[in-house]
Amino acid sequence: MTVTADEGPQRPPLEWPRVLPPIGCMVLLLTLCSNGYGFERDELYFRMLHPAWGYVDQPPLTPLLSHLAATLSDDAWVLRVPATVFAAGSVSVAVLITREFGGGRCAQTLCAWAYAFASFPLLMGHVLLTATPDLVFSPLIALFVIMVVRRRRPRWWLAAGTVAGLAGYNKLLIAMVVVALVLGVLLVGPRRALFNRWFVVGMVAALVLVLPNLAYQATHDWPQFTMGRALSAHNGSEVRITMWPFLLLLLGPPLVPVWVAGLVSLLRRPAWRPMRFVAVAFVIILVETFLAAGQIYYPFGLLAVVFAVGCVPTAEFLRRSRPWRVAAVTSIAVNAVISAVIGLPLVPVSVVGRTPIPAIAQTARDQIGWPTYAEQIATAYRSIPDNERARAVVIASNYGEAGALVRYGPALGLPLPYSGQNQLYFDTAPPAGTTTVIMVEAQLATVQGLFGTCTVVGRLDNRVGVDNEEQGLPIAICRQPTRPLPELWPDFQHYD
Numbered sequence: 001m002t003v004t005a006d007e008g009p010q011r012p013p014l015e016w017p018r019v020l021p022p023i024g025c026m027v028l029l030l031t032l033c034s035n036g037y038g039f040e041r042d043e044l045y046f047r048m049l050h051p052a053w054g055y056v057d058q059p060p061l062t063p064l065l066s067h068l069a070a071t072l073s074d075d076a077w078v079l080r081v082p083a084t085v086f087a088a089g090s091v092s093v094a095v096l097i098t099r100e101f102g103g104g105r106c107a108q109t110l111c112a113w114a115y116a117f118a119s120f121p122l123l124m125g126h127v128l129l130t131a132t133p134d135l136v137f138s139p140l141i142a143l144f145v146i147m148v149v150r151r152r153r154p155r156w157w158l159a160a161g162t163v164a165g166l167a168g169y170n171k172l173l174i175a176m177v178v179v180a181l182v183l184g185v186l187l188v189g190p191r192r193a194l195f196n197r198w199f200v201v202g203m204v205a206a207l208v209l210v211l212p213n214l215a216y217q218a219t220h221d222w223p224q225f226t227m228g229r230a231l232s233a234h235n236g237s238e239v240r241i242t243m244w245p246f247l248l249l250l251l252g253p254p255l256v257p258v259w260v261a262g263l264v265s266l267l268r269r270p271a272w273r274p275m276r277f278v279a280v281a282f283v284i285i286l287v288e289t290f291l292a293a294g295q296i297y298y299p300f301g302l303l304a305v306v307f308a309v310g311c312v313p314t315a316e317f318l319r320r321s322r323p324w325r326v327a328a329v330t331s332i333a334v335n336a337v338i339s340a341v342i343g344l345p346l347v348p349v350s351v352v353g354r355t356p357i358p359a360i361a362q363t364a365r366d367q368i369g370w371p372t373y374a375e376q377i378a379t380a381y382r383s384i385p386d387n388e389r390a391r392a393v394v395i396a397s398n399y400g401e402a403g404a405l406v407r408y409g410p411a412l413g414l415p416l417p418y419s420g421q422n423q424l425y426f427d428t429a430p431p432a433g434t435t436t437v438i439m440v441e442a443q444l445a446t447v448q449g450l451f452g453t454c455t456v457v458g459r460l461d462n463r464v465g466v467d468n469e470e471q472g473l474p475i476a477i478c479r480q481p482t483r484p485l486p487e488l489w490p491d492f493q494h495y496d
Contacts, residue, residue, distance in 0.1 A: 014096075018112065022113045022117070026116040026121075031077075034081075035075065036344065036345030038371070040363055042129050044404055045422075045424075046066035047066040049423060054220075057223070059169045061170040065128060066079055086125065087121050087124065091115055093143060095308070098309070098312060106315040110315050110332075111311040113336075114255055115251070115308070117335070118339055122344060126363070131295075134170065141174070145181045155198050158201055158202045161206040162206070162209065164202075168210035176292070177302065180284040184280035239289075239294065240290055247303065251304075255307065258307055261313045261314050262310025263310070265312070278305060342360055343363070352368070359467075366469070368464060369463075369470060373401065378413060379458065380457045380477060381438050391434055391436060392435070393436075394437075397439075398419065401441060420493045420494055422496075439478050444476050447478075450488050452479060452480025453480060456475065457475055
């Protein structure tokens, strides 16, 4: 491999004829499955939120995309077009990382097919969640930092900072990725990559771009920290345990040897010595995830990077052995099928409750039952006498229920709901004249003492046997609030 003083190691050509077919197949599969079971819980929430510079639980990008999609159509497939685009883009970024490390035709082909049909890219390519844009943002920042070091072009810090600033509108936690990469360079070098004006320019660009979102946080008492503490308190101990075996599932067990090969090669190959910071950054983000205890998928962005790196030594090994090539192709195909069955709505909704899929994939179970739940709440609402209904409201305990009632409720004669969860608490509050409340879900146990009577009139049932967060929870009619409902509203507030 030749080296120039300005460019660093020469890169092989980008093998578009080998890379585009897996991207096209991924897009086709995601598009065909895009309506699937229906809206996911977070998707229902995001489409309710009006455009703003920020919200108490997240920055504005994903809710903005969801809101724009909702103005075009009420169908889930429209909402998921951006998700498909991000997923396809993430394959391209992974291949570019493989190429940056000298991966030629075989390595790029391996990366494209294996990554496009790995578990997390398929899962997040099917639903539009905040983790979906991160499929692109986190690896792309890493790619630009790699280009700073490997090509000896410090100007790429500006590109890294620009992407980080834009990514801040999706998750402020993108800072974890930036900190991990910068600390990696600082700990194992090459430190000279940090001591130049372009590093400063890149960081300033990131700060300037994300400033409006930071201003929102500062003027609202930093609600993201409140939300982070709530998440950590709610599931911190579980995250700290499950994040380790979950690493094996993020891409799929058959692909673990590939990203392990990437980590080992980064540490052992003499030619890759300047790139050791990537492996160190991956370890740092694991530590950050353990300490923050927010979500178990936070390390995925840098896991995708070490996987893309690992495609280079893996391809070199496979070229020397036909039996291993056959085994690799078989493993990738098996991983693709299992990932698709678990992550996409391929199993009919009528039987999926009798399979392990809902227990494995939260996004699957969180897509099922919302129209049925709305109908059952509407039945309880219609049971209220006509003269009482004018002063009745529906309060949903969580944003999934609220989003379902906004989407499906009007056709069933339901009024727009209220909820005390996260941003919804601040958006609307029940009117002072309210005398009757249709109360939905588990929060009933904590607020029923605020009313003279609370009578359970039904329980949510998706009728397909999927044990999700709503299944079996009560629907109650509560009357005679002890004080005007706006005064009681703070008792309904909760972050999770």
